[in-house]
Amino acid sequence: MERNDEQTMERARMVLDFNWTGEYTQPGPRLYPHQWSWDSALIAIAYAHYDQNRAEKELRHLFEAQWKNGLLPQIVFNSRFSDYFPGPGFWHAKESPDAPEYIKTSGVVLPPVHATAVLRLHEHAEDQDRARKFLEYAFPRLAAWHEYLYRERDPREEGLVYIRHPWESGMDNSPIWDVVLQRLQLRPEEIPRYHRADTHTVSTEDRPTSDDYDRFAYLVRFFADRDYDERRIREECPFLVQDVLFNSLLCRSGTDLAQIARVVGEDPTPFEERARKTAGAVNDKLWDEEHSTYLDFDLAEGRLIHAYTAPNFCALFAGIPDKERAGRMVEGLKSNFCLAEGGTPVASYDVYGFGFSPVRYWRGPVWINIDWFLMHGLRRYGYEDLADRLRQTVMDLCRDQGFHEYFDPMDGSGHGSDLFSWSAALFIDVLMEEGR
Numbered sequence: 001m002e003r004n005d006e007q008t009m010e011r012a013r014m015v016l017d018f019n020w021t022g023e024y025t026q027p028g029p030r031l032y033p034h035q036w037s038w039d040s041a042l043i044a045i046a047y048a049h050y051d052q053n054r055a056e057k058e059l060r061h062l063f064e065a066q067w068k069n070g071l072l073p074q075i076v077f078n079s080r081f082s083d084y085f086p087g088p089g090f091w092h093a094k095e096s097p098d099a100p101e102y103i104k105t106s107g108v109v110l111p112p113v114h115a116t117a118v119l120r121l122h123e124h125a126e127d128q129d130r131a132r133k134f135l136e137y138a139f140p141r142l143a144a145w146h147e148y149l150y151r152e153r154d155p156r157e158e159g160l161v162y163i164r165h166p167w168e169s170g171m172d173n174s175p176i177w178d179v180v181l182q183r184l185q186l187r188p189e190e191i192p193r194y195h196r197a198d199t200h201t202v203s204t205e206d207r208p209t210s211d212d213y214d215r216f217a218y219l220v221r222f223f224a225d226r227d228y229d230e231r232r233i234r235e236e237c238p239f240l241v242q243d244v245l246f247n248s249l250l251c252r253s254g255t256d257l258a259q260i261a262r263v264v265g266e267d268p269t270p271f272e273e274r275a276r277k278t279a280g281a282v283n284d285k286l287w288d289e290e291h292s293t294y295l296d297f298d299l300a301e302g303r304l305i306h307a308y309t310a311p312n313f314c315a316l317f318a319g320i321p322d323k324e325r326a327g328r329m330v331e332g333l334k335s336n337f338c339l340a341e342g343g344t345p346v347a348s349y350d351v352y353g354f355g356f357s358p359v360r361y362w363r364g365p366v367w368i369n370i371d372w373f374l375m376h377g378l379r380r381y382g383y384e385d386l387a388d389r390l391r392q393t394v395m396d397l398c399r400d401q402g403f404h405e406y407f408d409p410m411d412g413s414g415h416g417s418d419l420f421s422w423s424a425a426l427f428i429d430v431l432m433e434e435g436r
Helices: 003-019 037-050 052-063 114-124 128-152 175-181 210-225 230-236 244-264 269-285 310-316 323-336 368-380 384-401 421-434
Strands: none
Touching: 003 037, 003 384, 003 421, 037 052, 037 114, 037 368, 037 421, 052 114, 052 128, 114 128, 114 244, 128 244, 128 269, 244 269, 244 310, 310 323, 310 368, 368 384, 368 421, 384 421
């Protein structure tokens, strides 16, 4: 390990230490004080390399907030931080009989990367006996989480689950959602009263617009008004989307959950079968032949959403496309998303797409987690040179610019929250993996 990498590694660990609350790791110290579901999974992957106890504690804190129906909430709230919007009083999650009695959470989910993180923890653990016990604790909770998604979010039993809010994708402000949100013509009385906190700590040019937030808030109230009953929600919800990233990560987590089942002596077959079904459905329903990529499907309109984003290439991470399709996808990443000789890390949105912005949330900036998924996906299909180049440019960003939430793909400058935990965590992971 080079001296510069050692120093950056130390800074990355300091970021995670700074954001550690004693129970979980804040994604960012100012903008994100609570626990976020997929953030914690990705952060635990870093802890798995050097602090098994903290990795387990991170995930246990999240699993203890799981709903009775298996839903793993997007946010687990910390009562010490009361000025965050939307807080528990806005979600009214207690309207659901499935919500935990003594823990406050949001009423939506985030992409299911948790089985992947738990398996990584087992693979890297120094204390294998303890790791086995943690797997035995986590397995039924992961199984219930996946069961919830397939039972409640795939009513047609296609193998594809839907999301019902942009926040559930983890890509809050992606251009994918424009066509759906524009259909929501809201009257003033339909918009809940709220007060944004994000624009007090981050530049307004980086964040979603007020019109977007009006629709985000409307959907939250829509769910609460229906007591978070999934059947009632999907009967009328204007936002029901089968998302490529979400389903790709579910597919990968399904295969990882099958491996966990083997370790703890359970039957892996149901998880393997669901993962295969999801992969087949992504291939059959979400593939866009003309543009050689996968696209989200708008269930309300019954058609693909033609927005071309880097997260939709994360089907590579799950091994979903065959080699021929994967090759065509890689050419698209090289030509439209900066993955070319001398290029920067992959931009989150087509740099030639309408409305591309190098700094606005999910409309062009580089996100370390997406590039981490893509790096592993490229390596899976044998594109070692491209994977190594992406890995190095991601490391260069963190070393030169610090651990920001996202980065300008043109000049590398950092934006959003600083001291951002998953950027630090995934830097640690890629650096530590090199030495294994």
